[in-house]
Amino acid sequence: MEKWFMKNIKADYKAIAKAFGISEVIGKLLINRGIKDVKLIDSFLNPRFEKMHNPKDMKDLKRASEILKSKIDSGKRIRIIGDYDVDGVISTYLLFTALKRCGADVDYDIPDRVKDGYGINIHIIEKCIEDSVDTIITCDNGIAAIEPINYAKECKLTVIVTDHHDIPFIEEENGQRSFISSNADAIINPKQKECKYPFKGLCGAGVVFKLIEVLYDEFKIHKKEFYGLSQFVAIATVCDVVDLVDENRILVKNGLKLLNETRNVGLRSLIRQTNIEDKKISTYHLGFVIGPCINATGRLDSAKRGIELLISENEDEASRLSKELFDFNNERKEMTQKGVDTAIDLIENTEMKNHRVFVIYVPEIHESIVGIVAGRIREKYNVPTIVLTKTENGAKGSGRSIEGYNMFEELIKCKDILLKFGGHPMAAGLSLEIENIDCLRERLNENTTLSAEDLIPKITLDMGMPLEYINYDFVKELNMLEPFGKSNPKPMFGEKKAKVVSARIIGKNHNVLKLKFLSKNRRYIDGIYFGDIEEFEKIVINNYGSEQMNKMYSGIENNIYLDIAFYPDINEYNGKVNIQIIVQHFR
Incomplete structure (x- = not known):
């Protein structure tokens, strides 16, 4: 059973509403x-491009732009080293x-998820030397690649790092942390302590976007052409699940407009392939339709296919590539479901x-989907979850956490039995010897301060909202808060003792x-619930009896x-438009 809470933050909502010409409800939200x-x-x-921050305030960004201009002007060979997830591909x-x-x-290379692992490595650098590359620029990786980048510098390569991940550190015996960096010629990452850039929440593609802004300015390329790239940054921003505020909101809000009329041949083909060409593309489609297809190739094949699709200008080639991405994603879905069922x-x-921390070893799971499986298990049980699989070098896995449990900090306490690990409070990656899995499970559970109460899912409501207050104007006003995301x-609104008039089960499945x-002013309003119907029926029967439930399904007067x-939402179906509410939780 979940625990429900109501947010109650003190503020002068009347003053906010008056200052910005909005309702007090929007002010409170x-x-x-x-x-x-x-x-x-x-x-x-007012999320306009003009409200974005000055890119030159980001540490080393101007320097990186000057280096790149010099290399371009002198015809030096440049290689981009990306990453195999959506953010890496888009960057x-x-x-x-x-x-x-x-x-x-310029050309590019992306590490193989299984053979190379994450980020730039010695092998990739040696290939650059072999290919007479002069300059390496990383994107969505590189901040933690201290040894490989220092090796590249010893080999007289120019190296620029663009990244957004947390800065690596060395922890002293007294618990103090010293942040470390490589000898790269320029390191662009707003999370660096020395970086004065006001917004720290950009994804890898967002950081790259800021660099391109200055580079295009250097080459006198029109701002409109630069802004057009925001449609791609929007995909990466949503799929990397960064906060949709400040610059990220500006990028996604404007990027979505451009995506809905995109001229990119590859994107248009993928939109057709996924059957969303007649829909208004939203953050949902980026996060659950387009993004997973781009991601799937990096998981099961090569992420380079995703880039090939985006740069393709040939309709037939784009059609072939988009079908490959779509098929890979379907295969990934089947593998994921099998892994979830086994777990x-x-x-x-x-x-x-x-247990209060799950450490699950499923040797046959493909290592590229362990993070997805861990996320699904975490969602189902609301328990911090690590899923491990067997690899050539022992066990490798991914973890997903809950609020109140800093997974990265807890893994630090077990670092003596880990071969490699990294991450942040809500997610982590790790590898260890197979014989140490039981030890890891025991130690994480022995050391945890999580109580049974901490594992109870928490539902936080924005405010109470009587059903009779909901109308078209109210729903349209809420639309100004879109796009929604992290x-x-x-x-999330709440209503106590809402009268249920009737119910029926619908949908193809x-x-x-x-x-x-039935609202307090005797107005009917439809509600849709996408949750567990069996569980819903069980709770109704336990509280009101099966007779009352049968009456509800028959549309007969009942006491539920x-x-x-x-x-609240506006439902459009077969030319009819009506207000409805999406029921997320009930009790």
Whole structure:
């Protein structure tokens, strides 16, 4: 059973509403999302490119641009080293496109997820030397590649790092941390302590975008052409699950507009292949349709296919590549579901179900999907989860955490039995000897301060909202908060004792519950619930009895009332438009 909370942040909502010409409800929703600063509220409500920060304030960015201009002007060979996830693919594509546009002799390389692992390495550098590359520029990686980059410098290569990941450190015996960096010629990462750039939350493609802004300015390329690249940054920003505030909001809001009328041959083909060409593309389509297809090749084949699709100008080639991406994603989905089912079976049939931290070893899972499987298990049980698989060099895996459990810090306590690890509070990657898996499980569970209460899912409501207050104007006003995503979730409203008039199960797979509620002013409003219908019925029967539930399904007068957590929506179907609420949780 979940615990429900209501946000109650003190602020002068009337003053905010008056200052920005918005309702107090919108003002409260902004404050609930931590958007309190006047400039931040302004850029949130008016997310125009002109409100972005000065790129030259980012440490080493101007220097990197000057180096690149010099290398381009002198015809030096440049190689981009990207990463195999969506952010890495998009970052690589953006840099490749921009440098080509500026006249550079440039190519790219992306490590193989299984053979090379994450980021630039010695083998990649040696290949650069063999190919007479003069300058390496990394994107979405490189900040932690101290030894490989120092080796590249010893070999007289010019190296520019663009990254957004946390800065590596050495922990002293007294617990103090010393942040470290490589000898690269320029290191662009807003998270560096010395970097004065005001927004630290850009993804890898966002950092690259800022570099391109200055580079295009150097080469006198029109701003409109530069802004056009935001459609690609929007994909990476949503898929890398960074906070959709400040510059990220500006990039995604404007990028989505451009994506809906994109002229990129590869993207248009992928949009057709995934059957969304007649839909208005939203953050949902980026995160759950387009992004996974780009990601799937990096998981099961080569991420370079994703870049090939984006740079393709041939319709037939783009069609072939988009089908390959689509097929890889379907294969990835099947593999993921099989992995999730195996993991659930292990939990339910062992002592593990009583653990407060899950460490699950499934040797046959493909190592590229362990993170997805860990995420699904974490969602189902609300328990920090690490999923490990067998590789040539022992066990390798990924972890996903819950609020209140800093997975990276907990792994630091076990570093003596880990071969390699890294990450942040909510996610981590690690490798260890197979014989140490049980030891890791025991230590993480022995050391954890998580209580049974910490593992109870928490539902946080923005505010109470009587159903009779919901109308078209209210829903349209909420639309100004779009696009929704991390740090800007869809508003969650609550209503106590909502009267259920009737219910019926709908959908091709009979997995959607359509409810009809009666508001206090005797107005009917439809509700849609996409959750577990069996669980819903069980709770209704336990509280009201099967007779009342049968009456509800028959549309007969019944005594069923629910507390509901919901967000309102406008439903358009067969030419009809009506207000409905999406029921997220009930009790």
